[in-house]
Each structure stands twice: as C-alpha cells, then as structure tokens.
Amino acid sequence: MSSVLIIDDEPAITSALATYFERSGHEVMRAHSGEEGIAAVKRAHPDLVLLDLRLPDLSGFDVLERVREFRPVVIMITGHGDVPDAVRAMQAGAESFLIKPIELTHLGAVAARALEKAQLRQMNRYLTDRRGRLPATALLGTSAPMRELAAQIELLARSERTTVLITGESGTGKGYVAESIHRASARGDRPLIEINCAALAGSTLDAELFGQELAQTNGGEALRPGLLDIAEGGTLFLDEVGDLDPLLQPKLLRVLEGKSFRRLGGTREITADVRLIAATGKDLVSEVTEGKFREDLYYRLSVMPINLPPLRARARE
Numbered sequence: 001m002s003s004v005l006i007i008d009d010e011p012a013i014t015s016a017l018a019t020y021f022e023r024s025g026h027e028v029m030r031a032h033s034g035e036e037g038i039a040a041v042k043r044a045h046p047d048l049v050l051l052d053l054r055l056p057d058l059s060g061f062d063v064l065e066r067v068r069e070f071r072p073v074v075i076m077i078t079g080h081g082d083v084p085d086a087v088r089a090m091q092a093g094a095e096s097f098l099i100k101p102i103e104l105t106h107l108g109a110v111a112a113r114a115l116e117k118a119q120l121r122q123m124n125r126y127l128t129d130r131r132g133r134l135p136a137t138a139l140l141g142t143s144a145p146m147r148e149l150a151a152q153i154e155l156l157a158r159s160e161r162t163t164v165l166i167t168g169e170s171g172t173g174k175g176y177v178a179e180s181i182h183r184a185s186a187r188g189d190r191p192l193i194e195i196n197c198a199a200l201a202g203s204t205l206d207a208e209l210f211g212q213e214l215a216q217t218n219g220g221e222a223l224r225p226g227l228l229d230i231a232e233g234g235t236l237f238l239d240e241v242g243d244l245d246p247l248l249q250p251k252l253l254r255v256l257e258g259k260s261f262r263r264l265g266g267t268r269e270i271t272a273d274v275r276l277i278a279a280t281g282k283d284l285v286s287e288v289t290e291g292k293f294r295e296d297l298y299y300r301l302s303v304m305p306i307n308l309p310p311l312r313a314r315a316r317e
Contacts (some may be wrong), residue, residue: 002115003027003040007037007063008077011055013100017050020104021111029182034058041067047118051094053085061085064092073118075110077102080317087225090230091191095279152306153177157184163256165241165301168308174279175239177306182235187275190234193227198243206248208262213266228261240300242282242293248280249294256300276301297315 004021008014018028029044031037034055041049049072053060058297060076067074076097078086086097095114098107156164157180164181166174175194182192200208211226227236238244254291255261256276260269278301287293 002047002118003029004111005029005031005037005040005044005049005072007034007040007055007298008052009033010052013052013102017102017107020107021113034060034063035079037063038066039149041070041072044167045070046072048072048114050075051076053089060089061070061092064089065093068093073114075114082262084223084225087229091234093190093191095255110132111226126212135272146279147278149177149306149308151199151290153180154184156181156304156306160185161275161277163303164275164304165284165303166276166308167283167284167305168279172308172310174308175237177308178235178279180235181277182237182275185235185275187234191231192237193231194237194239195227196239197245198209198240200219201245202247203264203305205245206251210251210261211263211266213263221228223263226263228255228274231274233273233278238278240280240288241278242280244293246294249297253294253297253300255295 004026006014006021007016008017013031013032014032021028027251028243029040029046031040031062034057037049037051037055040046049067051060051074053076055063060078064074074089074094075224076094077100078085078097079100084166090097095117096110097111111255116147134311153184154190156162164178166177176193179192182188195205195208197205207224209226209228212224212230214224238252251261255272255274259273260271263267284293284298284302288295
C-alpha cells in the first residue's frame with residue numbers, strides 16, 4: 001500500500017480522486033490549499049502527490065519548489081489552458097500531468113508509473129544510507145568488464161550531447177546505466193524522461209514522443225506537448241528502441257541529424273535540446289539486415305555503443 005496526497009481546492013475533484021485511490025488500496029490524504037499541502041508533505045512524506053496547478057493561496061510552482069527537498073513524486077493537475085505551465089512544472093521536477101476533466105483510465109496508468117518511480121526512489125535512499133554517498137558507478141562491481149563499464153559511463157557523462165546505444169539481455173541493467181550517465185552529466189539536474197518503444201505503436205507513440213497539434217473549430221490550435229518537449233534540456237531514454245514503429249524511425253532520425261522535429265498534425269519545425277539514450281535487447285545489425293530497422297538510424301544511434309554483459313557472466317560479483 002502506498003500513501004497518496006491530493007492537493008486541490010475543488011472538493012468534487014478531491015473526493016473523486018480520493019475514492020479512486022482508496023478503492024485501489026492506497027492510504028489517501030487531502031489538502032485544499034498550498035500551505036496545507038506543504039505541511040502534509042513535511043509531516044507524512046507521501047509516496048505520491050497530485051498537485052493542482054492553481055490553488056487559492058499559492059501556485060503549483062510555489063508548492064513544488066517548497067517541497068523539493070523532500071523529493072516527492074508529483075503529478076500536476078491542470079486545466080486545458082494551462083498545458084504550457086504544466087510542461088514547465090515537469091521541467092521543474094513534476095513527474096507527469098493530468099488535464100481536467102481527468103479520465104480514470106489515464107489516471108491509473110500515470111499513477112502506476114509514478115508510484116513505481118516512488119518505490120525506486122525509496123530503494124535508492126535505502127542504498128544511499130547503507131553504502132554512503134558513492135558515485136553511481138560504484139555499485140557496478142569490481143570485475144574487469146564492470147570496471148570498463150564504469151569508465152565508459154564516466155566518459156559518456158562528460159560528453160553530454162553524445163547519443164548512446166545500450167545493448168544487452170533483459171535484466172542486465174540498461175535502465176540503470178542510462179540513469180547513471182544522465183545523473184553524472186551536466187544535464188543531471190534536468191529531466192530524465194523514459195519511454196518504452198515496444199509499449200505503444202503508430203500515431204499513439206508519435207503523439208507521445210513528438211506531441212500533437214489539433215485544429216479547433218474557432219480556428220485556433222490545441223497543443224499537446226510530447227516527451228521531447230518535457231525532456232528539454234535533459235535526457236530522453238528510448239527503451240526497446242529496436243521495436244520502434246518503422247513509420248516513426250525517419251522522425252527520430254531527423255531529431256538526431258538536425259535536432260528538430262514536427263509535432264503530429266503540425267507543420268512547424270521545433271528545436272530540441274535533448275540528449276538521446278537508447279537501449280535494446282535485440283541484435284540491431286540483424287534487424288537492419290532483415291530490413292526491419294533503418295541502417296542510417298542505427299548508425300546515428302550507435303555513435304557510442306555500450307554492450308552490457310549477461311548476468312551469468314557476473315556470477316562472481
């Protein structure tokens with residue numbers, strides 16, 4: 001069971017969200033103002049915070065800044081017109097955002113990812129307490145291959161614009177290596193955004209990665225930011241990149257070649273200041289040979305490849 005704090009001044013929304021999480025077996029706390037929410041974070045250290053962007057006494061940004069030292073996992077709640085502010089909040093440390101009216105199916109998926117991250121943070125704090133403040137590479141092991149891997153991570157951390165391709169079997173720690181590179185780099189205080197390319201396909205993944213522009217009946221545009229927007233200044237980790245939809249491979253290639261992209265449904269070129277780290281358990285050379293993966297994209301991704309040894313080769317670690 002996890003603890004969830006809801007900070008929102010609208011009783012109907014607070015009640016609906018609380019009921020949802022309570023039925024899922026979580027402990028729920030409620031706050032109806034920014035100051036009340038900050039006090040609850042300091043007192044209870046909740047695993048997850050749902051934070052309204054607009055509160056009667058403080059803005060969501062104010063609350064986010066004042067609870068930063070407690071490192072809560074925060075999901076921002078916003079109205080349709082506040083999407084750019086929500087993106088800015090994610091760049092300031094929020095995990096994700098939900099747009100009112102909130103769809104419970106979307107809430108469940110977003111909350112599950114956020115709670116998983118909260119658990120990882122708890123484990124990280126535990127390991128830090130046990131082992132002291134060691135560099136990220138200190139937990140890799142002492143064998144020759146692991147020492148070489150640690151040296152590669154430190155080298156890549158210094159080259160904060162270099163694209164990295166991490167390969168290895170499932171369970172070898174590709175995500176840990178990506179996080180270690182990001183944390184030790186000059187981008188370490190900016191967002192690290194992860195997406196599993198095998199989990200979504202087609203236009204859904206297109207909108208998730210690159211964002212979407214929708215024409216409205218009044219002639220304006222509705223903007224839905226993508227993960228490249230949210231990762232601005234930080235790192236985008238593309239897990240299972242070998243499963244990337246073939247129709248999206250040219251768009252990713254454009255980001256790597258020109259540091260720009262177009263949102264789904266849009267015509268404007270958007271500049272991206274994002275480092276890309278990709279990972280796969282597939283043999284991409286074979287995928288290229290079989291015509292399943294673009295050769296030019298493979299070479300752009302594998303500027304600095306890292307191959308992780310299988311777990312059976314680390315039996316003595």
